[in-house]
Amino acid sequence: MGKINMGRVLISGLVAGIVLDVLGYLVDGILLAPRWASGMKALGHADFASNQWIWFNLLGLVTGIAMIWIYAGIRPRCGAGPKTAALAGLVVWVVGSLVPNLSFMWAAGLFSHHLAAMTTAGNLVEFVVGAIAGAALYKE
Numbered sequence: 001m002g003k004i005n006m007g008r009v010l011i012s013g014l015v016a017g018i019v020l021d022v023l024g025y026l027v028d029g030i031l032l033a034p035r036w037a038s039g040m041k042a043l044g045h046a047d048f049a050s051n052q053w054i055w056f057n058l059l060g061l062v063t064g065i066a067m068i069w070i071y072a073g074i075r076p077r078c079g080a081g082p083k084t085a086a087l088a089g090l091v092v093w094v095v096g097s098l099v100p101n102l103s104f105m106w107a108a109g110l111f112s113h114h115l116a117a118m119t120t121a122g123n124l125v126e127f128v129v130g131a132i133a134g135a136a137l138y139k140e
Contacts, residue, residue: 002140004072009138010065016134017064020126021057027122029053032115039111067092067127068134075140082132089131090124097123 028036037047071088078084097120105116 002076004069005138005140008140009069009072012134012137013065013068014061015064015137016068016130017061019130019133020064021060023126023129024056024060024123027126028119032118032122035112035115035118039115043110063092063096063127064130064134067131068138071131071135072138072140075138080135082135085131085135086128088135089127089129092131093124093127097127 040047067088070091071085074088075084078087101116101120101123105111105119106113
């Protein structure tokens with residue numbers, strides 16, 4: 001088993017995070033924006049503020065780094081390439097999107113089930129595409 005190249009994890013992870021942020025903005029910031037605004041209003045909150053978007057983007061970068069770190073860790077067992085990257089993206093999606101969205105958005109009823117399902121499905125695409133993009137740059 002090779003040693004994980006942490007420098008490449010950081011660089012590749014930042015690329016994955018940028019892809020997550022761009023796709024996340026397209027899904028949640030444009031396509032689902034009216035639904036998010038309605039959901040926030042129903043909770044008695046204003047629409048998302050610019051400082052919240054900054055936090056979302058920073059979390060996207062951290063998520064991208066974690067995703068590529070997982071990719072680097074499973075790569076010796078599963079092989080290099082997009083299939084393994086997609087698996088790493090799927091793992092991070094389950095822990096970072098599916099479970100929290102089912103817990104807080106769906107089960108707790110904070111937002112509509114339709115919004116929860118749509119954003120969670122959008123996250124799946126974001127995480128898999130981001131993982132594949134970042135993994136394409138990773139070398140040991």
